[in-house]
Amino acid sequence: MVNTAEMKQSLEGKFDFLAGKVAVQRERRVFVEVPADRFREVLEFSMKELGIDWISTLTGLDEKETLAVVYHVSGAHGIVLNIKIRVPRDNPVIHSVTDLFPACANYERELDDLLGFVVEGLPPGNRYPLDDNWPKDQKPLRKDWKPAKAAS
Amino acid sequence: MPSVKIPIGPQHPALHEPALFDLTLEGERILEMQLKLGYNHRGIEKACEERSYIQDIYLLERICGICSHSHSTAFCMATEEVAGLQVPPRGQYIRTLVAELERIHSHLLWLGVAGHETGFITLLMYTWRDREVVMDLLAMLTGNRVNYGVNTIGGVRRDFTAEQLQQILKAMDALEERTKYYIEVAASEPTLAKRLVNVGYLSPGDAMKFNAMGPTGRASSVDRDVRRDDPYLAYGDVQFKVVTDTHNDVFGRTLVRVGELMESYSIVRQLIAKMPDGPVKVKAPRKIPAGEGVARYEAPRGEDIHYVKGNGTDKPERVKVRAPTMGNLAAVGKMLENNNLADVPVVIAAIDPCFSCTDRAIRVTDLSKGRTELLTWKELRQHGIEWYRREAGVDFSRLNKLLAAR
Numbered sequence: 109m110v111n112t113a114e115m116k117q118s119l120e121g122k123f124d125f126l127a128g129k130v131a132v133q134r135e136r137r138v139f140v141e142v143p144a145d146r147f148r149e150v151l152e153f154s155m156k157e158l159g160i161d162w163i164s165t166l167t168g169l170d171e172k173e174t175l176a177v178v179y180h181v182s183g184a185h186g187i188v189l190n191i192k193i194r195v196p197r198d199n200p201v202i203h204s205v206t207d208l209f210p211a212c213a214n215y216e217r218e219l220d221d222l223l224g225f226v227v228e229g230l231p232p233g234n235r236y237p238l239d240d241n242w243p244k245d246q247k248p249l250r251k252d253w254k255p256a257k258a259a260s
Numbered sequence: 261m262p263s264v265k266i267p268i269g270p271q272h273p274a275l276h277e278p279a280l281f282d283l284t285l286e287g288e289r290i291l292e293m294q295l296k297l298g299y300n301h302r303g304i305e306k307a308c309e310e311r312s313y314i315q316d317i318y319l320l321e322r323i324c325g326i327c328s329h330s331h332s333t334a335f336c337m338a339t340e341e342v343a344g345l346q347v348p349p350r351g352q353y354i355r356t357l358v359a360e361l362e363r364i365h366s367h368l369l370w371l372g373v374a375g376h377e378t379g380f381i382t383l384l385m386y387t388w389r390d391r392e393v394v395m396d397l398l399a400m401l402t403g404n405r406v407n408y409g410v411n412t413i414g415g416v417r418r419d420f421t422a423e424q425l426q427q428i429l430k431a432m433d434a435l436e437e438r439t440k441y442y443i444e445v446a447a448s449e450p451t452l453a454k455r456l457v458n459v460g461y462l463s464p465g466d467a468m469k470f471n472a473m474g475p476t477g478r479a480s481s482v483d484r485d486v487r488r489d490d491p492y493l494a495y496g497d498v499q500f501k502v503v504t505d506t507h508n509d510v511f512g513r514t515l516v517r518v519g520e521l522m523e524s525y526s527i528v529r530q531l532i533a534k535m536p537d538g539p540v541k542v543k544a545p546r547k548i549p550a551g552e553g554v555a556r557y558e559a560p561r562g563e564d565i566h567y568v569k570g571n572g573t574d575k576p577e578r579v580k581v582r583a584p585t586m587g588n589l590a591a592v593g594k595m596l597e598n599n600n601l602a603d604v605p606v607v608i609a610a611i612d613p614c615f616s617c618t619d620r621a622i623r624v625t626d627l628s629k630g631r632t633e634l635l636t637w638k639e640l641r642q643h644g645i646e647w648y649r650r651e652a653g654v655d656f657s658r659l660n661k662l663l664a665a666r
Contacts, residue, residue, distance in 0.1 A: 133341070133552075133553075134341070136490055137341075137554060139552065161468065162471050162484070163471060164556065164563060164565045164582060164587075165565055165567075165580065165582035165587075167567045167578070167580040168580075169569070169578055178552075178567065180554060180565060180567065182490070182556075184483075184484065184489065185489070186486075186489035186490035186491075187490075188490070188554055188556065190552070190554060209471065210469060210470055210590065211470045211471045211587060211590040211591075213590070214297065214586070214589075214590070215582075222305075233294070233295075234294070234295065234296040234297075235298075236296075236297050236298050237297060237298030237301040238298060238301065239298065239299075248303060248306055249305065249306055255303075255306075
């Protein structure tokens with residue numbers, strides 16, 4: 109089974125744009141940021157070569173100019189690989205990974221509801237987690253959203 | 261036969277949060293399930309950004325009334341990682357001890373719920389009586405039966421005395437004796453097997469595909485346990501077996517949980533035998549530096565994950581929580597497929613979503629007649645019990661009487 113150092117080495121060796129950019133925070137915690145258009149490649153490589161077969165959740169982040177998603181994935185080796193992608197705030201389009209991880213659907217819907225991501229390729233289903241009557245243009249986890257807005 | 265749509269929820273007691281299970285039926289058989297969640301979304305993640313780290317511990321502890329320690333510990337671990345704090349060994353052991361006592365109370369609670377949903381009321385009475393033993397322990401150790409308030413950033417707020425640890429050991433002996441009896445009942449009682457075997461089937465392939473976690477996954481051969489795979493707290497210092505099962509059904513989920521109870525008693529004994537001396541916490545700064553931390557925790561229901569991002573102030577930039585029930589609900593649709601309506605209560609209960617004392621009503625719509633009926637959860641449960649009595653001769657009343665006479 110792959111260990112933490114091997115995971116770093118393997119990712120940096122495989123992808124030029126990751127050279128020197130894979131951060132090992134501690135044993136079993138690997139953080140990496142990849143360009144949004146190369147994300148799918150990195151994820152598929154991790155699943156094929158690095159024993160990744162488990163998605164814990166997705167974290168959406170509002171970073172003012174950009175929005176970011178962290179994919180927390182892991183495997184039987186216990187290493188959590190945190191892959192971050194950034195997309196522009198005015199066009200926050202990401203692609204669904206539900207074909208690889210079916211359990212991901214609600215995590216992706218949450219990105220849409222709370223932060224305003226546009227998730228392409230998401231299978232149809234009920235919105236999550238906000239109420240059906242919640243205004244579509246109000247995204248509560250955006251930093252510029254204040255609770256008073258809900259009342260207006 | 262025309263198909264019938266039955267919405268179960270959004271308010272009913274077998275769920276951690278209110279949720280709507282939209283079932284499409286053909287006679288008794290379930291064809292499909294559509295899920296609607298979010299009725300109990302409280303905006304806790306947003307609220308965390310507006311409160312200090314210390315305030316957040318208490319807020320996050322209240323995400324769940326059963327596994328409150330799981331959430332506060334995961335949050336503290338993630339924050340400590342960002343701040344670079346090392347919790348002293350005794351603090352780690354105390355956190356682990358409370359974690360295992362919480363698992364014991366949670367699994368005993370579940371066993372009672374499984375008894376209740378199938379009409380085996382004596383099992384409910386027995387297990388919940390036994391659960392009081394561990395609830396009393398938690399109250400003695402922390403001052404509270406739930407929401408223990410043990411954690412703080414950098415360690416724990418209470419130390420345990422030698423006498424208190426002795427009392428825990430005594431209680432473990434009593435509970436182990438009782439659990440052995442439940443294992444015997446589960447293994448030898450045909451009535452129980454008739455209600456649980458092949459019910460809520462989840463194949464190992466589907467369990468892995470949907471990332472089913474905790475006892476739900478382990479009963480379908482998913483050999484994953486954060487305590488072993490990604491050791492945290494004091495789990496690296498103790499020996500335990502990750503209990504898995506190959507039944508792939510509610511019966512398997514029952515065996516996994518009783519097996520885990522036995523492992524928890526052993527972990528508690530090892531922790532007490534090895535309990536190091538020394539301080540229980542380190543002083544934590546009020547302001548947490550910029551950085552990210554990810555903590556995983558094996559809660560009684562499965563993997564709980566917290567992500568914390570600091571920005572150098574006393575308030576986090578972002579807190580993300582994913583509780584295990586949220587992860588397991590994806591697999592429930594698969595479990596319900598081709599099952600009977602009569603099995604719905606026990607299948608949903610078998611992923612062990614937390615109980616809430618909410619109102620509950622189930623609307624039964626017969627599409628062919630355009631008629632709508634209201635069924636309460638109690639009536640649906642009664643339907644399940646009577647359907648099995650009529651169709652399969654499963655009747656717990658003799659066993660209930662027999663056990664009550666013991």
